[in-house]
Amino acid sequence: MIDRRRLLLSSVAAAGAAAAGSALALPRAVPQSEGGAKVTALLERMMAEFLAESPEFMTTLGLDTGPAAAVRSRLDDRSQAFLDRAHGVYRGYSAELATIDRTALSGMDAVNYDTTKFMLDSAAVSDRFDYGAQAVVGGAAPYVVSQLTGAYMGVPQFLDTQHQIRNADDAGTYLDRLQAFAGVLDVETDRVRSDFAKGVVPPDFILRRTGEQFTAALGVSPAESGMTESLVRRAREANVPGNWAARAEAIVRDAVYPAMQRQAEVIAAALPGATSDAGCWRLPDGEAYYRYGVLSYTTTDMDGDEIHRIGQEQVAELSARADEILKAQGLTQGSIGERIASVGQRPDQLYPNTDAGKAQLIADLNAQMAAMQTRLPEAFGVLPRATVEIRRVPVAIEAGAPGGSYQMPSLDGSRPGVYYINLRDTAEWPRFTLPTLTYHEASPGHHFQICIALETDGIPTLRKMPLFSGYTEGWGLYAEQLADEMGVYADDPWGQLGYLQSFMFRAARLVADSGLHHKRWSREQAVRYMVETLGDAETTMTTEIERYCVWPGQACSYKLGHTVWDRVRERAKTTMGDRFDIRGFHDTGLAAGAIPLQVLERVIDDWAAGRA
Template identity: 55%
Template sequence: MLERRTLLAAAAASSLLAAMRSPAQAALAAPDGEGAKLTALYERIYNMLVDQDPEFATALGLDKGERAAAKSKLADRSPAGIKRGQDLYRLGLKELQAIDASKLSGMDLVNYDTFRGPWEDYVKAYDSFSYGLHSWPEPHPVTQLSGTYRSIPDFLVNQHSIANAADAEAYLARCIDFAAQLDNETGRIKDDHAAGIIPPDFVIDRTLNLFESIMAPAPDANVLTKNIQAKTADIPGDWASRCAAIIKDKIYPAMQRQAGELRAVRPRATHDAGVWRLPKGDEYYAYALRYATTTGMSAEEVHKLGLDRMAELSARADAIFKEQGMSKGSVAERMRALGKDPRFIYPNTDAGKAELIAKLNEQIQEMQRRLPEAFGRLPKAKCDIRRVPPEIEAGAPGGYYQIPALDGSRPGAYYINLRDTAENPSWTLPTLTYHEATPGHHHQIALAQEAEGIPSLRRLPAYSVYTEGWGLYAEQLADEMGVYASDPWGRLGYLQSYMFRAARLVVDTGLHHYRWSREKAIQYYNEALGTPEGSNVTEIERYCVWPGQATSYMVGQTSWVRIREAAKAALGDKFDLRGFHDTALSAGAMPIEVLESVIERWTAGLKA
């Protein structure tokens, strides 16, 4: 999966002009008067986004030069700060509506369609719901997976660079601002709690455990102190002691106030897991599904797709198990047994975890060698593999991707959760690597950042159905490229990954539409997947606080495959897989129906 800021900032794009060959395709880039106005609008909105969000500027490597002051600040989590972000979409939509779409064609029309419908939906949501619209639909700002308390330390450690004393001072300024933003967020959750918007009891309990873990070290042993100490070894100054003082006097007290608010509201929390329990909860979930999938699929349709895919994938896994002499028990029971097989478990030690990461690097290198088989354009940016920071790994997902800096100063990063190596048997790892790194998220997003000829804003909105759909499609592509030709266990890992995403459709709609309990959803995962119960609990609790988001993977993957197969059927021998991929990625991240229109035009151009 993509990290939170990536979901807001990243997009898959490349130079469409380079991929265009026919006259019909070349026309995609032809601008006109309305197209020029559209591009100018998008550039203004892009610059406003960067200026409003200093963390975004740092993530993109733009916190220097004229924007150097951004490096001393964090994003404003106050109600006023969130309203400013929402007002950008209101402004953008108003100006977008003033553009005459009938005079747009080609890529200008793609650019227009990419935002017009979604922005209308966002603004309607802002007018309809009083909670949970800071970024994607997320009803509670502070949970085991969300909140300043966990995101800012990770951000400062992994994205704030320190090359000189000014950078170190900026780091300390951000630490001071960290405390202020914690209090801004605490004020927001107090207002939510007063309005009856309270997380489930198990979410509060998990979150309070994380607070205790984060605040357990003495200030001089906190990760923020250790980070600046390591990064300023050659920079004179008492940086570590100053940081520790900020943690002691400002950050820890602000965290304690936030944790205190959660403890205070805990007696009012219920065990109900779905957003149906919240004000206008059914409407909120319908919006969350539209946001996640960019389609009009109903919860019932999403649920049925999940059940159908589970049946198909389980049958495929059953056939492989039987070929390997494992025929007793359900597919889930055999998956569970395979997951405990010592042959496939790395030692749960620092050495074992280092060995695991080394193996992931080998898989990336081997895939890099194969990429020209399926792609004409390859990204220049590299991808590092890193461990999820131990202090947040308890509540973090199994893996996620962080975007590279635009200026090349920081590579992309694929984070893997190594809280327990037993959760990562070796047969499950290749497909995770192909999803998060290459040919998945890193391949797609790095190309976006290296793109030319499209507005900067078109590189930013990571429509989850497009990006996560691509990540899951990349897993299938790896199989089609032959990576499992002599590795049946690895192919089982790939099928289990797909079953995992299909099951998400079932449990997400189960929790939020059919009103399943947390326990029923966990039981479904235990019985259907064979993955460890501990990781199943973490996943189900994720869906409880991020409604809809998990449906984007399989809905997106099925859409990518449907669009590809339609192009193959239309083109026959003229179909070129590399051309399909280059064109689809070069057109930028977009809603599914817009992607479909881009490929239909590409197909028409090749048939002409």
């Protein structure tokens, strides 16, 4: 999955756009019409204004240098007042877009218009709800703080992985941001109290999981906290002299930990009155909130019944394919999930749950990634220049973090893309499951797709970002299918079983997510369904289900997105016949930049028709 929350927390107000413009030379697409030029200008202004109001985004993209270096001392504004102002700005963007004649646009101008309209219409839907993270551009998150949302976990990771330490100024601005972190926590705590008063309280099991993470974080001495250790370690590596340990420790002890404790106490105080109802249906206007969640993540407007049906049908089809492989390997007894689980328990499939075993696992992932790199020209005409690294999810947040995720590189190339894998327990990663994960997160998956967009000329800068989960996660799953079609599992039936299990997992997510939020399943019912269908450990599936509870609709973006990528490819093959070129299909779909799925379909249909 993509680490999108940091990039897409909110929109921006117009103030300060000049500062962003001085840090970034925004590319200009060649307009085909006056209206097209206006759409491009609007998108570029939206990006510049977003950057001007998001110091963290500036740092993430590597643009916090030169005249914009002052932002390195600040964190993003997470206040309700800021979010309200951002929604007002987006209403202004919508009014501006409405003055442009869509019927006069074609080609990339039309793509830009349709993508912008979807973003603005989705923002208008988000504005109807006065609770949650209220991401203006991005996905639904009904709880400001949970095991997966909130500054308490996001800011320390941001400081460690994004804020570079190269000199004393960098170390000093790290301390400034660490000091600001306490204020950010208190702002979010105020929003949590406000939401709780409206009845927007996470389920009791989410509150407990979140409380456990607070306890774990606060249980580490300030001197040994990751916030202190990160600065000390990286200053030492960069040969930056100074007593950074004592200064960071004092801020963590006197400012950050007290603010974190205040937030933890608000979370704990809500637990006695919380229910175990898992879905967002129980929230104010909860049924509509789920439709918004599906729209924001998948860029489709499917209802819960349709999602549930599609998931059940695809689980049945994929299970039949997995059954054939299992029988061919002599595994005929028990359910498909039980037999897949038995493969994952074989000694030859398990890495030791030790530091050495985890190091070997990452080494094997690097080898898989390198082998795929040599094969990519078979399927792509354009390859990304940016590199990707494989890293372990930080131990401090691994308990509630997803299994795998991707973090995009900086625009200036100073920081590579990163594929994170959660190694809290190597038993969760049998060897046969790892190749398809690598193809999803790295190449030809997320790293490949996002870097092609970043490196392609003519795409408005905002559309270079991973804006739409349906497009991006759909591509990640399509990349897994492509690897199979390239023959990587020709002599590896267990690896192909891992690929099919991955697809079964994503199809089962459709059933579980719609079950929780539309059909009012309990957490236990959803966990039981996933365990029985997939054969995974109950602890693993519990973490997964709890993720769906706080990001309604997000889990649907993978398989629904993949279905569109696969469908539009087959339609192009039918249209083009012998003239179909797989490299042209991939290059066209990726060079369009971030787009909603319905826009992707139009882009590929137009490409196929033009070459038929």
